[in-house]
Amino acid sequence: MSVSAEHHRTLFLSDWHLGLNGVKSAELLAFLETHDAETIYLVGDIIDQWVLGRKWSWNEDCDNILRNLMQKAERGTNIIYIPGNHDDSFRAWANASINGISVQRDAVHTTADGRRLWVIHGDEFDLFMRHSKFLCHLGHMACQLLMKINRPVAWFRHRLGMRPWSLATVARRALQKSSKTYRKFAETVTEAAQRAGYDGVVCGHIHRAEFRRVNGIEYWNDGDWVESCTATTEAMDGTMDILHYAPSTTTVQALRTRAAQRLNEVERSMTFENTSSQLVEALL
Numbered sequence: 001m002s003v004s005a006e007h008h009r010t011l012f013l014s015d016w017h018l019g020l021n022g023v024k025s026a027e028l029l030a031f032l033e034t035h036d037a038e039t040i041y042l043v044g045d046i047i048d049q050w051v052l053g054r055k056w057s058w059n060e061d062c063d064n065i066l067r068n069l070m071q072k073a074e075r076g077t078n079i080i081y082i083p084g085n086h087d088d089s090f091r092a093w094a095n096a097s098i099n100g101i102s103v104q105r106d107a108v109h110t111t112a113d114g115r116r117l118w119v120i121h122g123d124e125f126d127l128f129m130r131h132s133k134f135l136c137h138l139g140h141m142a143c144q145l146l147m148k149i150n151r152p153v154a155w156f157r158h159r160l161g162m163r164p165w166s167l168a169t170v171a172r173r174a175l176q177k178s179s180k181t182y183r184k185f186a187e188t189v190t191e192a193a194q195r196a197g198y199d200g201v202v203c204g205h206i207h208r209a210e211f212r213r214v215n216g217i218e219y220w221n222d223g224d225w226v227e228s229c230t231a232t233t234e235a236m237d238g239t240m241d242i243l244h245y246a247p248s249t250t251t252v253q254a255l256r257t258r259a260a261q262r263l264n265e266v267e268r269s270m271t272f273e274n275t276s277s278q279l280v281e282a283l284l
Contacts, residue, residue, distance in 0.1 A: 044084025
C-alpha cells in the first residue's frame with residue numbers, strides 16, 4: 001500500500017493511554033506511519049500506569065508505536081515528552097533524554113509566526129484530580145467497564161455502517177458538564193498562561209479536542225486516542241488546526257502491516273540503547 005506521509009512543522013498528541021485495553025493503538029500506529037513533523041510533543045498520559053497490576057494490555061501495536069517514535073528521533077525529529085497524571089512517575093526523568101526523546105515537565109513552543117505557547121498536560125489545573133485521587137481512580141475503572149460494555153455495540157454499529165458511538169464518552173461528557181472544575185478548565189488554564197505571559201496553551205487531560213480563544217489567549221486541547229483519534233497540528237507557516245483522524249478499517253490494517261515490516265527492516269540497520277520493550281520496563 002502506497003500512502004505518502006503528511007509533513008507538519010509540529011504535532012501535539014496526548015492521552016494515548018497505552019496499556020489500557022481497548023485504546024486506538026492500531027489507528028495511532030497508522031497515523032504515526034503517515035504523519036511526520038519537525039517537532040512532536042507527547043502531551044501526557046502516553047502510557048497508562050494506572051492499569052499496572054490489574055489489566056495491563058500491551059500488544060504488538062503498542063510496541064511498534066514506541067519503535068516508530070524511536071526511529072523518528074533517530075532520524076532527527078525533535079520529540080518532547082511531557083508526562084501527565086497517568087504516567088506521572090516519568091516526571092522523575094525530567095530534563096533527561098531517553099533514546100533521543102527529551103522528557104520535560106512542561107515546554108514553551110514558538111510557532112513559525114512567533115506565538116509563544118505553553119505546553120502542559122493540564123492535570124495540575126484539575127482540582128478534582130488533585131484532591132480526590134481515589135475517586136479519580138474509581139472513575140477510571142468505571143470508564144474501562146463502560147468501554148468493555150460498549151464493544152458489542154460498537155461492532156454492531158460498524159457492521160451497519162453507522163457512525164462510532166461510545167457509552168464511556170457520553171458518560172465523560174455528562175460528568176464534565178456537571179463538574180465546575182471541568183466546565184472551567186479552559187478558563188483556568190488560559191488564565192495561568194496569560195499570567196505567565198504566553199500567547200496560548202496546548203494541553204490534553206480532559207479527552208476533548210478543542211480550540212477556542214479565552215480572553216484573547218489561545219486554548220488548544222489535543223483530545224485523546226482512547227475513543228477519539230485527534231491531534232493538534234502546526235503547518236510550516238504557523239497555522240494550527242485540530243486534526244481528526246478517521247481512516248477506514250482496511251486502511252488501518254494495511255498501514256499496520258506496512259509499519260511492522262518497515263520498522264523491522266529499518267531497525268536492522270539502526271542501533272538503539274534499548275529495544276522498545278526494554279524501554280517500557282525501564283520507565284515503569
